[in-house]
Amino acid sequence: xxxxxxxxxxxxxxxxxxxxxxxxxxxxxxxxxxxxxxxxxxxxxxxxxxxxxxxxxxxxxxxxxxxxxxxxxxxxxxxxxxxxxxxxxxxxxxxxxxxxxxxxxxxxxxxxxxxxxxxxxxxxxxxxxxxxxxxxxxxxxxxxxxxxxxxxxxxxxxxxxxxxxxxxxxxxxxx
Amino acid sequence: xxxxxxxxxxxxxxxxxxxxxxxxxxxxxxxxxxxxxxxxxxxxxxxxxxxxxxxxxxxxxxxxxxxxxxxxxxxxxxxxxxxxxxxxxxxxxxxxxxxxxxxxxxxxxxxxxxxxxxxxxxxxxxxxxxxxxxxxxxxxxxxxxxxxxxxxxxxxxxxxxxxxxxxxxxxxxxxxxxxxxxxxxxxxxxxx
Numbered sequence: 001x002x003x004x005x006x007x008x009x010x011x012x013x014x015x016x017x018x019x020x021x022x023x024x025x026x027x028x029x030x031x032x033x034x035x036x037x038x039x040x041x042x043x044x045x046x047x048x049x050x051x052x053x054x055x056x057x058x059x060x061x062x063x064x065x066x067x068x069x070x071x072x073x074x075x076x077x078x079x080x081x082x083x084x085x086x087x088x089x090x091x092x093x094x095x096x097x098x099x100x101x102x103x104x105x106x107x108x109x110x111x112x113x114x115x116x117x118x119x120x121x122x123x124x125x126x127x128x129x130x131x132x133x134x135x136x137x138x139x140x141x142x143x144x145x146x147x148x149x150x151x152x153x154x155x156x157x158x159x160x161x162x163x164x165x166x167x168x169x170x171x172x173x174x175x
Numbered sequence: 176x177x178x179x180x181x182x183x184x185x186x187x188x189x190x191x192x193x194x195x196x197x198x199x200x201x202x203x204x205x206x207x208x209x210x211x212x213x214x215x216x217x218x219x220x221x222x223x224x225x226x227x228x229x230x231x232x233x234x235x236x237x238x239x240x241x242x243x244x245x246x247x248x249x250x251x252x253x254x255x256x257x258x259x260x261x262x263x264x265x266x267x268x269x270x271x272x273x274x275x276x277x278x279x280x281x282x283x284x285x286x287x288x289x290x291x292x293x294x295x296x297x298x299x300x301x302x303x304x305x306x307x308x309x310x311x312x313x314x315x316x317x318x319x320x321x322x323x324x325x326x327x328x329x330x331x332x333x334x335x336x337x338x339x340x341x342x343x344x345x346x347x348x349x350x351x352x353x354x355x356x357x358x359x360x361x362x363x364x365x366x367x
Binding site for chain 2: 057058107113
């Protein structure tokens with residue numbers, strides 16, 4: 001299983017390259033072009049990373065994060081959510097790059113292979129920027145009455161957070 | 176605006192709390208370290224992010240998204256029964272969802288907006304059941320390979336950055352499942 005997962009990414013890379021080459025795609029040119037696009041993506045997220053990692057590491061140093069976590073711990077722990085990840089859950093539906101900044105700070109602070117670090121990563125990977133997406137889609141389609149779209153989307157987000165915490169406990173019982 | 180409130184609130188709360196607990200200097204140092212750490216992290220995640228963006232560009236040019244979109248046809252008819260008659264809206268929605276699955280975010284949004292505009296033609300100003308479903312499918316993450324998160328983990332020194340994939344798939348699947356279910360249930364009971 002571990003080997004299978006470890007080989008997934010290189011396997012996909014080679015698989016996609018062979019598939020593309022067979023279909024007559026200039027694979028190398030596409031790869032290099034796409035990698036350049038990756039730099040643009042990075043340049044877009046760096047400003048938010050700076051802003052949010054600054055704010056969260058200040059919160060951590062001030063002791064406010066522990067205070068908040070301590071205060072909310074009884075409520076959040078009852079449903080299986082670690083209170084340390086509350087800043088991530090608050091920012092996630094609002095801004096994607098900001099959530100990445102908060103998540104990256106949590107992952108670095110607790111360690112990427114710790115339980116909290118993994119939970120933060122899985123939360124980032126299994127949820128989306130709900131309010132941004134809703135406003136872009138309904139704005140483009142000229143919709144003013146959004147009916148049940150937002151409640152349904154928030155149900156999905158909440159499930160994503162709960163399921164992320166649960167799935168990490170399930171797949172990494174020891175860590 | 177909401178990010179303005181969140182960010183300012185976080186920074187002000189940290190400053191006040193730090194002064195109150197006598198950790199003012201630590202807060203000042205953390206502000207500098209956080210900012211410097213962000214750029215260091217960005218540089219160390221650049222390699223994985225660029226590599227995966229390259230692989231995604233190959234996927235796009237090889238037409239993988241189109242194949243996936245065709246394979247998704249039957250599922251989409253279940254998700255958007257009212258739109259099944261509108262071929263172009265269905266094609267755009269299928270292309271949007273398959274681009275999301277492959278993580279082609281830049282390609283997914285214009286396709287999704289095209290589908291949304293077509294779905295909105297039948298009920299101007301009011302979100303139809305199909306449109307609500309399309310929006311919920313886009314606000315839930317269905318990306319199969321969360322490359323950005325993996326690049327953050329790799330930059331932070333993870334032994335196996337992709338070992339979270341099964342957990343991500345399970346959590347995404349549950350989240351999307353609940354979103355779709357919520358849409359189907361609310362479509363029946365919602366009174367406006």
